[in-house]
Amino acid sequence: MNTGETRLEHMVDVLKDKGFRLTPQRIAIVEILANSCDHPGVEQIHCEVTKRFSTTSLATVYKTVSLLKELGEVMEIGFGDETNRYDGKNPHPHPHIMCVKCKSITDPDLSSLTALSWELAEETGYQILSHRLDFFGICPKCQKTSEHSH
Amino acid sequence: MNTGETRLEHMVDVLKDKGFRLTPQRIAIVEILANSCDHPGVEQIHCEVTKRFSTTSLATVYKTVSLLKELGEVMEIGFGDETNRYDGKNPHPHPHIMCVKCKSITDPDLSSLTALSWELAEETGYQILSHRLDFFGICPKCQKTSEHSH
DNA sequence: TATTATATGATAATTGTTATTTAATAATAA
DNA sequence: TTATTATTAAATAACAATTATCATATAATA
Known part of the structure; x- marks a missing residue:
């Protein structure tokens, strides 16, 4: 490849x-x-x-x-x-995780995701072309800084 | 509830x-x-x-x-x-599936999704607040109509 | 029913993005 | 290397979705 x-x-x-x-x-x-x-x-x-x-x-x-x-x-x-x-x-489509504070975006490794698409196609009869999986949260660094600001 | x-x-x-x-x-x-x-x-x-x-x-x-x-x-x-x-x-956050042809959006049932959030939190140290899981494809109805048009 | 703060409607402003147009330039051949 | 030519860049106008503004209308309360 x-x-x-x-x-x-x-x-x-x-x-x-x-x-x-x-x-x-x-x-x-x-x-x-x-x-x-x-x-x-x-x-x-x-x-x-x-x-x-x-x-x-x-x-x-x-x-x-x-x-x-x-x-x-x-x-x-x-x-x-x-x-x-x-x-x-x-x-290519892959999951992202974005920090809602510092707006950084990183790519986590998530297995068991392609399985989801299959499950979905089975259930809905859709021909799946693409997907989007994004998580929103607070990254470890921003968690620390917000502790300090207390 | x-x-x-x-x-x-x-x-x-x-x-x-x-x-x-x-x-x-x-x-x-x-x-x-x-x-x-x-x-x-x-x-x-x-x-x-x-x-x-x-x-x-x-x-x-x-x-x-x-x-x-x-x-x-x-x-x-x-x-x-x-x-x-x-x-x-x-x-509340839940998966959607959208047909790219007729733009209809429906809510599929997908188990094994909350497990993903846990896996992610473990791996990244993020505090997960929300997520977005959207699939794009062609719905059964639109699959049929495109066959006819051949 | 009168009062008052809030919501509405009309429209201007803003923002992210795309289209347009003229000038500049990368690729090609002489 | 230089000339040619179609493509690209820059500047800016146009655009669509959304938000802000403000005078008027009205829901809630006394």
Whole structure:
């Protein structure tokens, strides 16, 4: 499965293969998505890119992210009234856990999840295409800081 | 737990107890949320209310729905770029399954889900407050109609 | 019935996102 | 290397869902 190429190289290859141009801004955005573990939002990505290419527009970030989304290379994590966040490391459906205080998002390992999909298909007759499993809570670090503030 | 009062009565009582006024529009919105099984959106609720109170403003629907949400009496179901939908029958976290074609949302029964929360808390050290488990697929009815169209 | 704080309705404002348009530029071939 | 050309970027307008504002209306209470 992993032929030795990095996630960044893979994403760049996908763009190249489909005939999309490899502009510096685009590569920078791909790098950010491929390397960041913190599930950044558009605003955060834009903030990062402009450190290297100061004139980069928000619209460019939106377009690049949504292009990568269409190509199946990033997964969008939408939270109600919050802004969207993106996962470029693992673009396939997987559970997330978000801290409601510091807004950090991490990927827990949860077995016994694929079993759920089967159970569901059996029960409802649906053809399951995708799912979304997100937990909300308070991370260990924020639990500590709220103790201190008492 | 259920003292014999209907869901509608309960929601009205909560409003009354907290000192919120029981205006006709508000009661109408609560009725719609308490009785509809199809997880309506704001637009759909507004459409229903105006059948009885024709001048009801969209803003009133938004405000009432968000009041009930804050009181924990309706649960918001947000889907990415789609508009929000609301569940007034069961305002506590529970799985949904949505048909990507007809946009219908139903509530499947899934056991072995609370176990997942425990597994997660153990693994991550998070204090779990809430969760969201949504499946996307094609419902039996839409599966049939797409066969016909071949 | 009068009082008063709260809710409504109409609409303006805001926010996240998408579309548009002109200028810039990556890829290609001469 | 340079010229060509279609694609991309930047700036900004447009958009849709939602929220805020404020004058008017009204539910609750005395």
